[in-house]
Amino acid sequence: MSDTGNNDSHNALNVRSLAFAGVLLAAALILSYVESLVPFFFGVPGMKLGLPNLAVVLLLFTGRKKTALAVNILRIAVSGLLFGSLFSIIFSIAGAAASYAVMLFMMRNKKYGITGVSVAGGVSHNLAQLLIAAYVVKTSGIVYYSPVLIFAGTVTGMAIGAAASLMIRAFERMK
Secondary structure (H helix, E strand, O other): OOOHHHHHHHHHHHHHHHHHHHHHHHHHHHHHHHHHHOOOOOOOOOOOOOOOHHHHHHHHHOOOHHHHHHHHHHHHHHHHHHHOOHHHHHHHHHHHHHHHHHHHHHHHHOOOOHHHHHHHHHHHHHHHHHHHHHHHHOOOHHHHHHHHHHHHHHHHHHHHHHHHHHHHHHHHHHO
8 A cells, every 4th residue: 555645745845846946937037038128238248137047046055956957948048039039048058057067066065155156157157158259259359358247247146146045044934
């Protein structure tokens, strides 16, 4: 005879995890839309604040690494199709891949908190996109944008890390 109670609790956990991922994907898409409406120009063409990355940081720091990757890819694809272009999808995927890898690496070290990991993700995202842009335009002169992009990645990474930290504490209090 099987224990259906245990199976029901496992299914409820899966549904809850899927719902959480869906809510964060929706929030990331909304933040992508808001970002597309806000005219943000800080001397670098195509520069954005990176607000949708809040969802990825939240998922990573709640132990959902594979879900973070899936939400990130889905968010980039859907927002690129809705608010961008194939070109923007390619740039976003490059930045997201670098950011995700760097954040996972930083998390393994255990010395860095949410904000430090988020900053590293923001900076690596920007630098990866800069390298892709240098390759596309076939000039290294574009590297002169790197100080602005490092600064922007640091500032937005700090803001996203702080917001994620506050949200995770709120989630823990709700449990």
